[in-house]
Amino acid sequence: MPARVHAILVVRPDGRTPAAHHLRRTLAALAEQSQPLDALTIVTCGEDSGVTEVARSSTAESVIAAPAGTSYAAATAMATLRLTGDAVWLLAQDTAPEPEALARLVGALELAPSVAFVAPKLVRWADRTEIVSLGVSMTGFGRSVGLADDELDQGQHDAQEDVLGSDVRGILVRADAWRTLSGIDRGLSGADEGLDLGVRARLAGSRVLLAPTALIAVSGDGVAGLPAPLTPARRRRRGFASRRAQLHRWLSYAPAFAVPLHWLSILPIAVWRTLLQIVRKQPGLVGPEWGAAAVGLVSLGAVARTRRGIRSSRSAPWSLISPLRVSAREMRERLDDDADATAAPRRGELKFFIGGGAWLVLGAAVVSVAAFPALTAWSVLGGGALQPLSTSLGQLWSNALYGLRTVGLESIGPADPFSSLLAVIGSLSPAEPSRALVVLWLLALPLAALGGWFAATRVTDRPLLRIAGGVVWALAPTLLVALTAGRPAAVMLHLLLPWLFYAGSVARRSWVAAGAASLLLVAVLACAPSLAPALALIWVGMVVLVLSMRAGRGLSHLIWLIIPSALLAAPLVWYQVRAGNVWGLLADPGAVWAGPQVAADAAGRALLAAGFPTADLAGWVGFVPGLPTWWVPLLAAPVALLALVAPLTQRWASGIALLVIAALGIATAFGAVGFAVVFTQSQAVAIWPGTGLSLAWLGALGGALAALDAGLAPRMAAVRSLATVVVLLAVVVLSVPALTATARHADVLTNGPVSTLPAYVAAEGKDDPEVGTIVLTPQNEGGVSARVVWGGSETLDGQATMLTTRITASAQDEQVAMLAADLVTSAAEDVVAELAENGLSFVLLAPSGEPETDNARAFRLAAATALDQRSGLDAVGETAKGELWRVTQEVQARPAEPKAAHDLGRGLALAQLVAVGIALLLAVPTAASRRQARRTSRVVGPYWQEGR
Template sequence: MPARVHAILVVRPDGRTPAAYHLRRTLAAIDEQTRPVDVLTIVLCGGDTALEELAGSSSAESVVQAPASTGYAAAVALVSPRLDGDAVWLLAQDTAPEREALARLSGVLEVSPSAAFAAPKLVRWDDRSEIVSLGVGMTRFGRSVGLADGELDQGQHDGRTDVLGTDVRGILVRASAWSELGGLDPALHGADEGLDLGVRARLAGARVALAPTAIVATAGDGVAGLPAPLTPHRRRRRAFSSRVAQLHRRLAYAPAAAVVLHWLAILPLAAWRTVADLVRKEPGSILPEWGAAFVALLRPVAVARSRRRLAGAKRTSWAQLAPLRTSGTELREQFGDESGDAFISAPRRSELRFFSGGGAWLVLGALVVSIAAFPALLAWPTLGGGALQPLRTTVSQLWADAAFGQRALGLDTVGPADPFSSVIALIGSLSPWEPSRAIVVLWVLALPLAALGGWFAATRVTERSLLRAMVGVLWALSPALLAALTQGRPSAVIAHLLLPWLFLAGSVAHRSWAGAGAASLLFAATVAAAPSLAPALLVAVVGAIVVAVIVRAGRGVVRLLWVLIPAAVVFAPLVWSAVRRGEVWGLVSDPGVPWAGPQVGADASGRALLAAGIPTPDVAGWTTVLPDGPIWWVPLLAAPVALLALAAPLTQRWAAGIALLVVTGLGLATAFAAVGISVSFEQSLPVTVWPGNGLSLAWLGAIGAAAVALDAGLAPRMTLLRGAAAAVALAAVAVLALPSLTATARGAAGLENGPESTLPAYVAAEGDDDADVGTIVLTPQNSGGVAAQVVWGGSETIGGQTTILSTRAEPDPQAVELSELAADLVTSSAEDVVARLAAHGIAFVLVAPAAEPESDAARTMRLSAVTSLDQRDSLDAVGETTKGALWRVTTDVADRPGVAASVHATAALVFAVQAAVLAAALLLAVPTAASRREARLMPRVVGPHWQEGR
């Protein structure tokens, strides 16, 4: 037994609990030891008057003052030169030893002469039945492993006496070993200090002994050891300190020849571990990881000092440590999958019952209805009509249209792509051999995909298979979706198909990073397809954040904030461009082809139709079915769904009902606002924002609230009444949808077969292989004048559209130049106009027909333009085509003007940032075994009561 024990007590008030509270108990515990300490030195790192008075009134022989930033190793080193004893006992203000702790530690050193130090069993400050630490191991890659951390103390580890290392708190070190080993390594940043001391002791030929019967209570709130992970800030500190210590030990322990290799691998390893953290749904570890990597990179002097300390004490080889390392088998046993018994008492989510509950039959039935409603689409290679256009012919061109740089339209338009172009590129990539076919397939599958999305969205609202099927049918028969399908509005169709999946993932985004990752991607894609929904969805997310702060004490707020990040990053270049051009309102315009199709007006009758969920002035097609009959009753078909939705707040699940009605209100507000906003142009016609996107959001909230009302508003035994109410709602909406479903058969739909190109086949043949072939398209306007547009490649495409041009309210220099070219072409006033065209890389001139019916002014303009172009020697008339009259430039055509190096640099930066953020979101969204286990512990239905999540 050591003749004299010198205890060093380090105090630093950096925890949540006042340090004086812990210090009083620790000082009392030291005074009550059955084997009293011989010398007590207190190192006070900062602190207030209360701490100074406590330290001064204690039995300490001296109190050493140190700066508040002093770490534990550095604080102990201040006392090391004046050690007075045969052993040093390392304590902190939150390590209170039990009465016999020192006696038992001293006894272990007495019976183990080869032991350099002895370590106690650390238990929780307020619950000694839980082990905080009892021995620390290390894997072959240097990871520290607590051998009993967090376990209940049942004496299961009391037989263990020999370990590689320990926690530094409460250890009793022989003075001779302390001097030989050089004390604690301050470069470890407060982590793994006991492990490192144990490794050096082992290499010096000594042992590390455990004293399981020596109990020391620790609060994890002091300067020694890692802080208890009670708050996000502490968890980040733990992760940072642990990683700094691991990287530093790797550099300190490695053979000299391998140090440089380990140093060079630090940043690539940080990148790899970042990906792993995202896959494990632990994004909070990313910043500590990179911070630790840079700290380890920039401390060569500390590494050299640690290597000298290790070499000075080394007496044996590293092979002697191999039996004490933690093997992979032991690691899997300790941190592997939880056994099934662990989840017996935990809440389990119910079975999905997609097949047994009728979900599969619902999707199959919707597919049959879709084929019956759109039979001709199965034979069409390209879909046209409305806002539909073909896609690029190759995948590379699709993604080129989605990148920052030269746009496919305009004289020389350079800028960001619409995010919707990326959505189109993704869809087209599903059919790489014929991208335009993917849009046709999407149209055929729209109804079954909508039914599928609605069914899965309903799983967040109800466990009843009947109600899930009801929601799936109602979502597939939504008037907004059917109007978009029959009119040819691809962005609206895509947004409608994405919304239920956004609801599915977004409603649990506060629970898990997997849900937040999926919701963030779906949020970005939905807003890309329907920018007019951005304000409503933003309000919904902000509202969820406020609820999380109030009801859940802030838990899940970071996950909810992440939902907005990918969309913000994707839209940032376009927003910046709009702000620079002073056309911010253009951001809410519908992406894709500008098309002033039929939709309700902003008058009272139009808003009444919007309130019924109908976005078209033909009253969901009933005016074409009953042109002379009364149709006042048609909007009332939405009444059953509306009445059920309004009843939702009156049920036991009133919170869910209110939330869904708020979604309905946000959707209706969006639709009402949209019909009064015109920010884009189809040639000379203003295009109103499509209100159907807002109605899709409102419909989602309404049918969800209706499901809540039927699920919680009726007693479980009232199955027949529930079924009858659902049947009434379904029958009413089915009648409302009947004209739209039969529109194709009646010839009332706006869809058509093709065209494969919006330009003549002669141009398309060249443009398909060369995206830099330019064509100026002149279109006489029925109101007078001529519209001019430059198309690059073989056709205008959905993905090649850009709101930079379609929302331009004021002419810029490029627009002025294009208008001058058009004016000179359709008149004979300028002789050099064809040369100017060729200098811009334009090889063809097309006079397109005016919109039907052609007015006298448009006919006059067309004939005048044709006559003028026929008279130009530098133009060769190709002839009349189905797309209009075509001429080819016969002079030497210059290459399309390139872009500056700064544009390429900007494009590379935009791509890198957006790709990194989207990749991070994708990695978060990918499910893992751990995320699936976590999900199974939560109910599938969100908010069964207002207390959900508490």
């Protein structure tokens, strides 16, 4: 006599049509079974008029109403009270069995009396040729493993019978086994329920069989089993449920003596798994991981109930489970056997070597050595805005933290993010950090060529155009002017921008690109805070496009893009906002230098629009005496004209985007040239417009390459080559004066100085950063500038925009001003004692700016006389840096950094380090991320169908 089957059907309305629709299909499928049901109980978890109507119009013997939050395990427990018959069939609203499914399940159950339950083959709701689940096992560490999940059904698993467990949906369980095992464990949170039931059945001396010919279509609503990972919310829910179930089983199956150890290891393992999730490019699972860990820590009652249930029903040893587990070798084989690994790649070879990229970089290196031959023998680079770096790595990284600054009397505040970038660069040469800047200067041209070549790979696949991209970017006027004028932040920005474009343009595709782009964005904004508004607009545009055209896919990648930058800039932003100086956030980092640049007038802005940040036209003015230079801006015209043509080609979307980037760069340069937020030696200094022009050059170059790549028919390849050669020749001619500036002694670069202070002070301050010097500089307009320097030199990494942009004098500023006034006034008393009390050991009377005016000369002579007559000061003598005096009294130590500031600095550093660490982990490629990358085009936006 066939077994009498009582089906339990659980429904959870979600307020949407699919719940009722799926329920109708499931009920229709039940009505078509070749072996009819003996009884059906429906449990509705939550209220929904449509679902209730469908349920009550069915042939169910009863409909049980339960609260909306009722779990599948709890719902089946409610229906168990009404259970009749020999077997219970576990169903949900989205489980539609084939007509023969129940008959085949019953047949398999009757053939083997030792079987506790039989599991069907679950297939896709809309495509029954794809397997959703057919048997579940677990590893030695308790991780559940689907034995045939997401495979194409070709009958390859139909001979398999014995398994450890299965998906809970659609299983047919003997009624006596169901009662003995107390049904589904409620501590599993909706995951691994069939696996746990199979483990407990095995321990009770029973078996679990598969019935592969019994097909049930499932939609993945999440009522029973895990929801289909169609949305980020569902993926997070799956992650939480899976990890929660794994922890519950881990504690429930462990020997009694090991349970406390397992419980104590939950949090450390959560930390480790967090790192793994980030490396695997699944940061969305970090939150579920910690949520599951938190629930696992407080769910000891559920664990105790499960362990009691296992003890009461167990009649077989745990060793019976081992043969059915998945071994480590089998797991490796499963991971290696990736169905996507053999998918046809859409990405061609990079062709860096055979495509000319390597020769381009090598050629740029040769040009760099020829243009700056003296740098090969220098250890410290000076001139312009260049200064030496700190002599030790400890001081380098200390200057990157919140706390006491190396300039100012007792200045406490945030470091510029640029200091962190300098610390990274200086760490590449730990014995001589300053030499790292010299090497960077020598490698600037080849690095720029390399970056330009890679950025061009996002626009074109043509080798000639990629080479053109590298050449044009390396010979851009903004880079050459920055190199010859000694502007380190501008040089670094130009080297970083193409890599930001390379990674940021595909940040929405993958976490690897998003992680790399987030780090590059940190570095770019550290070098050029004035680009923040333009980059923010670009980011907003990317978010809008993702939301409107990609249905939000990749939005989380774009959100992460700005998080590290926000965290690193937060201390400085908070400081400047509290000081009422928001505009100070746009200041150029590093040493303030009022070097040559265009004027903030119509003529100056015309030069900016042509791509020139200085009025000398990248060195052409005066290059050939008497030669007119009106034609020089025309050399940039080919790039500009091609960029304007790009929106008219098949690549119009990319062309418009690149043109917008160029326009934002020009707008930034226009605004910067007339905007001064820093000062030096009584002189306000405008923001360097070259950073905006670098962004504009990037957009224009990208647009030009897009136009050349797609704007000409294939039969016009010769025209493309000719246009490319014209662009290259124009840029090469434009670069000649800058590349020959060092040979003509037309640049500002110098060999050193090792210190900005006299050698006597540098020697004492080399190993003692607490040596203080007050530097007095007579001003040509009258008066004196005073500043305090700690250690053996002012350093590039020790500069701080919080000091150079301040708009009101602080108490320390007023104290320094009083000290300076008293020092140069013979009537003042006890000023030397005050110097000693504040930790100042030296007084330096520096020369004024050239040419020295009569007012400055008179002030310098009077100040020197007053200092010579001051008791307690010992004249060291005339030096290359000015006249030096030493304090002969006992000098007190510099006031220590307050503990609160010290703790705040370390806390901020830890938070920033965590953000950078996460970004680094995300940026590390994995085998899966490389396979995914191969399935997408390297070129972004080819003919508007990119990403299809």
